[in-house]
Amino acid sequence: MEIWSGKHAQDYDSLRIFGCPAYYHVKDGKLDPRAKKAIFVGFKCGVKGFKLWDLEDKKFVCSRDVTFDEASMMKASSSQQVENKTKEVLQRVEFNATPYVPVSCTSKKGSTMEVTPRVEEYVVSFDVPQNEETIDDIDNDDFIATKRPRREIKKPGWLTKDMVVAYALPVIDDDIPNTFGKALRSSGSDQWKLVMEEEMKSLHQNQTWELTRLVAKGFAQNEGIDYNEVFSPVVKHTSIRILLALVAEYELELAQLDVKTAFLHGDMKQEIYMIQPCGFRVAGKENHVCRRLLDEAFIYLLLYVDDMLITSKNRDEIERLKKQLASEFEMKDLGDAQRILGMEIRRDKKNGSVWLTQESYLKKVLERFGMDDKTKSVCTPLAPNFKLSSSSCPRSQEERDYMARVPYASVVGSLMYDVVCTRPDISQAKDCGQQCVGYCDSDFAGNLDKRRSTTGYVFTLGGGLVSWRSILQSTIALSTTEAEYMAATEAVKEAIWLKALLGDLGVIQENIAVFCDNQSAIFLAKNQTYHARTKHIDVKYHYVREIIESGVVLLRKIDTKDNPSDMLTKSQRCSHFGDDDWLVVGSDLDKSSPRPHDNKVNAIAVITGREGGPKGSIFFSQDGDHGPTILNGYLHGLPPGHHGFHVHAAGDTRHECNSAGSHFDPHNMSHGGKEDEHRHVGDLGNLFGDVYGNAYLSHFLDNKIRLTGPDSIIGRAIVIHKDQDDFGRGFVNSTKSTGVPHGNKVNAIAVITGREGGPKGSIFFYQDGDHGPTILNGYLHGLPPGHHGFHVHAAGDTRHECNSAGSHFNPHNMLHGSKEDEHRHAGDLGNLIVDAYGNAYLSHFLDNKIRLTGPHSIIGRAIVIHKDQDDFGRGGHNDSKSTGHAGERIACGVIGLLSY
CATH class of the missing domain: 2.60.40.200 (Superoxide dismutase, copper/zinc binding domain)
Incomplete structure (x- = not known):
């Protein structure tokens, strides 16, 4: 360099290996590539930058924002390797034996152009200098290429969604032939010929290609992953459901269009080559391929690539838009919308209803996997609370061979597409209102392998479901409150997007109510200062607090049994629906x-x-x-x-x-x-x-x-029991017992347990006759000193830190009150008083409302102890009339019959 310039260099930091690959920054549109590939060839005098040869545009460029890939220059290639590679490329090209004759054609603008050979772009011949000093003879230290630390690369989320669609495609295609030969052999071969001829006519009218024989499989090149990332934007299924909800609500007209050969209207920057279609090859030019002629046409993508759903109050407006589109593109008018993306659209204008269903798709899924009318059906595929884990995976080779024959992944993938699109089925009814409402829920550590919880949420509009999701949480929750709090955050994010979308459609939402069945999570979301138990939670989940404070989203309490999102977090019993x-x-x-x-x-x-x-x-x-x-x-x-x-x-x-x-x-x-x-x-x-x-x-x-x-x-x-039951055929004699007595004394017990290291004890119940009062006696320890509300709850499900026990037992639909009130919940027992040592005693505690017998028996229900004092409905809080503002649940037990 010093010899060339005649000057002594002061700084060698800018020197790069001559001929190494380089990527220089470009400032095109936001959807264009951010960099282009080139070769470093030197420096330009008087300019601070690097001189590069652009491989794509075949020109020199000068740029300062350049990333060099010098490591790729280290791989040495022998002349024999280059020769073999040249032969390999040449063998892939099928040329006519006749001498080359230039092929002329007329372009769209009428000018004549001559196609020239461009084989040199694909086959490069050069000599590699032979040097006695090989790579192995050089000190390895000179060839260490260090790289910057990189973040962990995760699989893109969209890839999972595409996989779901991929599983469904074989079923959605409706037995469409996937090759030219199959189409001609099918029963509808005449119709297929007409469609193909119509397609070819459209291609010729658009002057899509010219014939050329000078390509060495150019379409096989793989620059990057997506070749300059050409893509087709598509609509979310949620947006389709919302649109149909508004169609039902406002009695709008609904039509569907399809753009013929929509891919021809794209603005392509690269030359595109393709093999001539089967059945339409030009005689004498069978070895030629089609090269796309560039023009200035644009591509219009509405909703889902070339499928359009158009809705308007006025049918004339739809017809006017159809004419406008037809003037630009060759359109296919499909009339009233009946089917989109494998979903059938059914509408009852008289009753103002719209349904989305995939009945035909599911029938094809059943047929694909050999299910027919003789197949045994079950109402619930998985038993409630049944969970899968990696421990259930096949261990032996015999088990792996057996599972290899079971199409488990294909079945689940095919059904997942149904989950994404229409399950639960959408049913939009007239005059159901325009308010969007959300529900969120979470299980606790439901994933047996990672011990993570599952978030579920649903949103309704006009009485029908428009958006839902079930996803494994990215972090481990330490309590049900944390799990529900993170689920509420995900639901609030979806609510913000739905509010914006509905605003764009002219359906203004002042705010969106999101219902959660965990009171502690709601308090946590509304309390801006409380942090003792949440300082470890990722800051992104605290986004919900800011949104709730702004009033954009209202977080409200709902009973678990009325929360529809519960079905997205765990297996459900059939009767739950x-x-x-x-x-x-x-x-x-x-x-x-x-x-x-x-x-x-x-x-x-x-x-x-x-x-x-x-x-x-x-x-x-x-x-x-x-x-x-x-x-x-x-x-x-x-x-x-x-x-x-x-x-x-x-x-x-x-x-x-x-x-x-x-x-x-x-x-x-x-x-x-x-x-x-x-x-x-x-x-x-x-x-x-x-x-x-x-x-x-x-x-x-x-x-x-x-x-x-x-x-x-x-x-x-x-x-x-520990051992096997011999069914009375061994040597063990059985004992006897009796049923629940009526009109006699009845005894029951609730064994109370709390969190690990928390409250424990027993409460005994005694009732003399069907109409006698119930007397409670018991002892508990490990409670915080003070007053604690305790009540009989509706359910006996003590899972999820007692939160599954439902609300207070209230068979007569009363308001919350004290034990002495005449009109109150049957399960309202008042407060337990805990001494300074954490002990609580119940001695001849009498109650006239609860019963151990009869239709309102508390046998099998749960008794729950709360963290705070019960205000007997007189505290003035939002939940005083329902729970006594007694706070979270800290211990519980199921009331069971006592031995007698």
């Missing part, structure tokens, strides 16, 4: 109404063993008073093998379940197997624990046990 009342069993009830007769009844038993032992849930369902009872469930932590399990006479689970009494046997029978006619009602047989300690109950049917009537198992305990 109907109008049936829910109850629980032997340990846990699920709704606040008396036990139904002649209707479906549902129950749950939350199973816990010794520390580090078995855990899980068993769900019970009974259809009518005389219908069989069906069990579904999942347990883990069991020793492998068979384990007897039975319903016992009492619900007292103290003393390692030994206080639960004998098997439930109201008819004084002997012990037997589940199939025996004469056996204990509570004899259920054996559970099988696999080698991983998991046990499953799927559609386990029993004709003896009942959830209703005098022999109901509600409030009794279900017990799992």
Whole structure:
């Protein structure tokens, strides 16, 4: 360099390896590439910058903003390698044996142009200097190329969505032939010929290509990943559903258009080559390919590439727009919208309703995987509380070979497209209002592998669902409050976007209400100063506080049983989607109404063993008073093998379940197997624990046990034993027990537990006759000193830190009050007084509202102790009339029958 310039250099920092690849910055439109590839060739005198050769535009450029890739120059290539590579490229090109004759054609503007050979762009011949000093002889230290630290690269989120669509495409295509030969062999070959000829006519009218034979598979080049990132913008399914909701609400006209050969209207900067279409090859030029002629046409993308949904109050406006579009593009008028993206649009103008359904798509999915009318159907694919984990994956080669034949991923992927589009089905009804309403929910540590929680939210407009999502949270929540708080943040973000979208459509939303079923999460979102338990939460989740303070979104409380987003966070029982009342069993009830007769009844038993032992849930369902009872469930932590399990006479689970009494046997029978006619009602047989300690109950049917009537198992305990049940055919004699007495003394117990290291104890219930008052006695320890509200709640589900127990037990629809008030919730018991040592005592605590027998029995429901004092509905707070403003739940237990 000094010899060339005749000057001594002062700084060598700008020197780069001659001929190395370089990328220089360009300042084109925001959708264009940010940099272009070139080759470094030197410096330009008098200019502070690098001189580069642009490979694409074939010109010299000078730029200061350049990134060099000097490391790629280190790979040495021998002349033999270059020769082999040249031969490889030449072998891919099919040339005519005849001498080259220039091909002329007339362009769109009428001028004649001559196509010249450009093989030199693909085949480069040069000599590599042979030097005795090879790469291996040089000190390796001179060839260490360091790189800057880079952030972790994660798989793009859009890739997952595309995978869902990819699974669905084989079904959506409606058996469309994917090759020219299949189209001609199909039953509709004549129609396919007409369509192809129409397509070719459009291509010729647009003067799309000219024939040339001078291409060495140019379309095989792979510059970057997406070749300058050409893309087609598409609409979100949520936007389609919102548009249809407004169509129903305002009785708008709805039409659909399709742009013919929409890809021809793009403004391309590169030369595009393609093989001549089958059936339309030009005689004598079979080895030629088509090269796209550039023009100044634009591409218009409305909604989903070339599919358009047009809506207006006035049909004339739609027709005028159709004519406008037809003047620019060759359009296909599809009339009233009936189908888009695999979704069928059904409309009832008389009733002002619009439905989106994928019935035909789902039928094709069933056909694809061999499902027909003879296939056994089930109402719920997974039992409630059933969770999958990596421990269920195949371990042996035999299991892996078996699962390789099961199309599990294809089935799930095909159904996922249905989830994205229309499940639950949309139904927009007339005069349902324009207010957008949201609901959010979260489970707690539902993912067994990563122990992360699942966020779910839904939004409704005009009475129908328009947006929903179910996604695993990115961080681990330490409590249900944190999980619900993060779920509320995601719902608020969606609410902001929906508010803006509806504003653009002329449907102004002053604010959007988002309902959450966790009171603690709501307090956390509204309290700007409280941070003791949230200082570790990522700052992005505190976005919800600012939005709520601004009033754009209103966060409100809703009961769990009325929260539709609950279905997006966990498996649900079938009856959850109907109008049936829910109850629980032997340990846990699920709704606040008396036990139904002649209707479906549902129950749950939350199973816990010794520390580090078995855990899980068993769900019970009974259809009518005389219908069989069906069990579904999942347990883990069991020793492998068979384990007897039975319903016992009492619900007292103290003393390692030994206080639960004998098997439930109201008819004084002997012990037997589940199939025996004469056996204990509570004899259920054996559970099988696999080698991983998991046990499953799927559609386990029993004709003896009942959830209703005098022999109901509600409030009794279900017990799992260490060894296998011999069904009375071994040497063990069974014991006897009786049903729930009526008109006699009844005893019950609630074993109270809180968080780890928190409150513990027992409360005993006693009732003399059906109409006598109920007396409570008990002792608890580990409570914070002071007053704590305690109440009987509607359900007996003690999961999720007692938040699944529902609201106060209130069968007569009263307001909250004190124990002495005549008109109050049946479950309102007042306050527990805890001394300075954390102890609380109940001695002959009498209540005239709660009952252990009859239609409003509290057996099987939960008793809950709260953090704060109950204000008896007189505190003036928003929740005083419903909860007594008693704060979060810190301990609970299910009220079960005591041995007698």
